[in-house]
Amino acid sequence: SAVISQKPSRDICQRGTSLTIQCQVDSQVTMMFWYRQQPGQSLTLIATANQGSEATYESGFVIDKFPISRPNLTFSTLTVSNMSPEDSSIYLCSVAGTAIVDTQYFGPGTRLTVL
Amino acid sequence: GENVEQHPSTLSVQEGDSAVIKCTYSDSASNYFPWYKQELGKRPQLIIDIRSNVGEKKDQRIAVTLNKTAKHFSLHITETQPEDSAVYFCAASIPYNFNKFYFGSGTKLNVKP
Numbered sequence: 001s002a003v004i005s006q007k008p009s010r011d012i013c014q015r016g017t018s019l020t021i022q023c024q025v026d027s028q029v030t031m032m033f034w035y036r037q038q039p040g041q042s043l044t045l046i047a048t049a050n051q052g053s054e055a056t057y058e059s060g061f062v063i064d065k066f067p068i069s070r071p072n073l074t075f076s077t078l079t080v081s082n083m084s085p086e087d088s089s090i091y092l093c094s095v096a097g098t099a100i101v102d103t104q105y106f107g108p109g110t111r112l113t114v115l
Numbered sequence: 116g117e118n119v120e121q122h123p124s125t126l127s128v129q130e131g132d133s134a135v136i137k138c139t140y141s142d143s144a145s146n147y148f149p150w151y152k153q154e155l156g157k158r159p160q161l162i163i164d165i166r167s168n169v170g171e172k173k174d175q176r177i178a179v180t181l182n183k184t185a186k187h188f189s190l191h192i193t194e195t196q197p198e199d200s201a202v203y204f205c206a207a208s209i210p211y212n213f214n215k216f217y218f219g220s221g222t223k224l225n226v227k228p
Contacts, residue, residue: 031214042204043159048220092159104149104214104216
């Protein structure tokens, strides 16, 4: 499976600011996703990062709040904008090799705390 | 869209006993069912998966069964060990939905030594 890294691993931010999280894969992958996992909860899909086009957002998530970039097949960023304490969570990227049903592998996550 | 329900939310077993976690799904088009194990502070790790053309799959102490008619699938862990303690998530995926996973709510397994 692919080696996936995320930066930063954790951060503490002030409300009203923005944070950009990076996800890097050591090989080209077709699909990249961004999830949020609040403490003690399951994984909630934020969006699918599409290479060369706008991300596809799930219900309840909007581009203005969570802009996503995917400039190539190995890299994506998620920005959490105008943060509030409710955004405190773990953010995970995941990757899959094909557009057809296939296993997703997760990055190590970014633990975000908003004060 | 797909809805995945997972039970129980917590499970406590004695070391050496078996543990069973059950999930149901709503969309009969779902055809891929992975299970992830997440230890505290770590990323979810795939432990086993099953596709809809198979009824059962086994990997050492872990097995997954799938009943397409009833739309449920289960994770079985035999001879549990303390290192099996973690949160387990099931998921379902629909082929026309470009690899989107629908996750269950998770089961916290505690294996008591």
